[in-house]
Amino acid sequence: VPFDDRDGWIWLDGQFVAWREAKVHVLTHGLHYASSVFEGERMYGGEIYKLTEHTQRLFQSAEILDFEIPFTVAEIDQACKDTCAKNGLTDAYVRPIAWRGSEMIGVSAQQTKIHVAIAVWDWPSYFKPEERAKGIRMCWAKYKRPSPESEPVHAKASGLYMICTISKHAAEKAGYTDAMMLDYRGYVAESTGSNVFFVKDGVLHTPTPDCFLNGITRQSVIALARSKGVEIVERHIKPEELSTFSECFVVGTAAEVTPVAEIGEYSFTPGKLSLELMEDYSRLVRRELVPA
Numbered sequence: 001v002p003f004d005d006r007d008g009w010i011w012l013d014g015q016f017v018a019w020r021e022a023k024v025h026v027l028t029h030g031l032h033y034a035s036s037v038f039e040g041e042r043m044y045g046g047e048i049y050k051l052t053e054h055t056q057r058l059f060q061s062a063e064i065l066d067f068e069i070p071f072t073v074a075e076i077d078q079a080c081k082d083t084c085a086k087n088g089l090t091d092a093y094v095r096p097i098a099w100r101g102s103e104m105i106g107v108s109a110q111q112t113k114i115h116v117a118i119a120v121w122d123w124p125s126y127f128k129p130e131e132r133a134k135g136i137r138m139c140w141a142k143y144k145r146p147s148p149e150s151e152p153v154h155a156k157a158s159g160l161y162m163i164c165t166i167s168k169h170a171a172e173k174a175g176y177t178d179a180m181m182l183d184y185r186g187y188v189a190e191s192t193g194s195n196v197f198f199v200k201d202g203v204l205h206t207p208t209p210d211c212f213l214n215g216i217t218r219q220s221v222i223a224l225a226r227s228k229g230v231e232i233v234e235r236h237i238k239p240e241e242l243s244t245f246s247e248c249f250v251v252g253t254a255a256e257v258t259p260v261a262e263i264g265e266y267s268f269t270p271g272k273l274s275l276e277l278m279e280d281y282s283r284l285v286r287r288e289l290v291p292a
C-alpha cells in the first residue's frame, strides 16, 4: 500500500486530519530548501521509549535550523501519544516532523509558517528478521559525513539525509542491506540511519559522535553495557582497524540493535555480546528490564 494511501489519522498543526488528506503545497520551503527536521520514535506496549528526549531533540534540531516550533515540548509529547491512540496502535513507529511552509520561496524564508505533523505506523522491524538473525551485509558508502564546519551535523535535519538515501540505494542495488559511512576525516562514522559498535576482546568500541547524531539508542546501549560491567571505548576508528574486531552491530530507534555480518572487505560473527545487548535492549524498551 502506498504510504499516502492509508486509513488512519495524522496530527497536523494541532488537529487530526484523515491520513490521505494530510498534504502540503508544492511550494513548501521544506521541500525546496530542506528547512525540515524530524524524529523517529517507537512505542512499545503503549509507551513511547524516551519520548521527551526525542521531542527535545526535535526542538533543538529546529533551533539549529533557525526556526521555532509553535508548540511546547509537553504538547508535542502529548500529541505523539494521542496520535498512537487515535490510530489504535500500542506498538508503533512515531514520526514527528517540523518544516517551513509555503508563504515565501527563496533562500530567505523568515516569514514562513512553521508546521508540525505526527504520523504513526506499524513498523515491526527495520531490517528483515532473517537478515537480522545472520547479521546484515553492508558496503562502504561513497559519501562521507560532513564536518561540523560544513553542516549542522547534530540536527536531525532532512537535508543531512540526502547522502544517506543515495548511499542506501547504491548499497541495495549492489545487493547489500545498508552502507557504512566514513566521516570527512576518513574515520568510521555511522550507517545511513543508525550508529555502530564493534567488539574486541569483550570491550565495546564506538566512534566518537563529533560529526553525526549521538543517537538516543546509542546512549541507551552504552548505559546498558556499562551496567553489565562491559568497558566502552569512544574513539576515532580507522576503517582498516575493522579487521581486528570480532563482532559488530548497529543501533537506532528503527534498527534497534542489529548484528552486522559484513562491512565491505571485513566480516564479523554475531556473538555473545551483540546478542545479549540485542536482548537487553528489547527488554529495556518494553520495561521488562529496569535501567541501572
Ligand code: PMP
Residues within 6 Å of the ligand: 040, 156, 164, 190, 191, 192, 193, 194, 195, 212, 213, 214, 215, 216, 217, 218, 251, 252, 253, 254
Ligand atoms: N544516525 C542516523 C543517521 C540516524 O538516522 C539515526 C536514527 N535517528 C541514528 C543515528 C540513531 O539515532 P536514535 O538512536 O536516536 O534513533
